[in-house]
Amino acid sequence: MNFLRQSFIIAGKDLRAELRGKETVNASLSFSVVILLLFSFAFDPSAEETRAICGGLLWLVFAFAGALILNRSFARDLPNDCLDALIMSPIAPAALLLGKAMANMLLLLTVELICLPVFGLFYDVPWTRQIGMLLLVLVLTTWALTVVGTMFGALTVNLRLRELMLPTLLYPIMIPALLAAIQLTTLLAVGEPLTSEYDSWLKVLVGFDVIYTLLGLALIDTVLVG
């Protein structure tokens, strides 16, 4: 069985389990909508300043929603020692990471794509005007969040205070990617095209994705197997 096929099997398994249980997507989705609602109380949604910080609002919501999904990713396999069985199975740990990261990315993207229209409604922004670039930024940043998050999920799965340790470790590492995503999204979400000075932020995102995917795939063996 080649590497990518193994990853797809793992991703399929996680997605199927999630589709049947719907425990994390529902929780993460309702949490995101509640946070979006709370933000609209904290800032006056009609004000111009809100548009200036909308990228930050969106990515805070997505980062919180992501932590909920990522926390469950490996924890879901803990009952009945499923995780030990997965590690013992003839699937490479790197494929396990890649598969789980892909499943988490799909789940988080679903949450994001439902949140975006809600955000557009609440805050009255023309987010559909630059939808292509916006989707690109969403995909790049969500991959960054999920690949590092899944890696750290594997790292924290057996710890005390697991739910607390993951965000504590994840968010500081994520800041370069989140910063880039916030800069880009603030512009794109209000329907303005990217100027050439934003190229460097896109480069940050792509570089972050490549570096941390490779780092994660190289180190997951150590984390899972020992």
Place this chain on the structure above:
Amino acid sequence: MREKITYLIAIAVGALLITNLYTILLGLPDEANQGAIYRIFFFHFPSAITAGIAAFISLIASILYLYRRDLRWDSLAVAATEVTLAFGAIVLATGMIWARIIWGIWWAWDARLTSTLVSWLAYASYLILRKAVDDPTTRARLSAVISIFTFSGVYISWKSIEWWRTQHPGPVISIRGGGGMAPGMEAAAYWNLLPLAVLGIILITIRLRQENLQRLIDGLRRQAHEI
């Protein structure tokens, strides 16, 4: 014997720091634009380099732990990380004092300051992670992985003044293509870097010894429990 040498070096370093203080405070004139406050640079820059060196030691020790699986490398990694945090705190504090005088604000959210603070927080969460794991080998393994991830932040912080146009001043040291420092001032900065970097390394060796002793005690305690 090794302990005595360490303390002798520490005394020499302390003496050098005091003579440097004399040069910095009384020997050098005020800077043309900034006045007296520029003198904080003689501690800000060497502390940043020292923190960077300690972070690099922590990275190398973590990688070596994963290769050799010898817990002494893990002790070195945690010792170096703690020194990184101490000197990082000095960098942030001195930078903020300088910014209050020159910029009129304590903090600006530019790439250099943000990435430094973020790396500092990431190394702090490294120590928090260590508290959450009981088994020494698991703790060493997981924290080594975190340390490798975290070091990327240090590199971003180091390069940020070249990658982005930051509010933080660009390179002023001539070996990084900067300029604008009088030769006498730059030499004084290097002369202060020497004792601070050596101090950092001394602190690492002392913490390393403590960590090794701690592990020895833990091992003996486990043996005692078995009896």
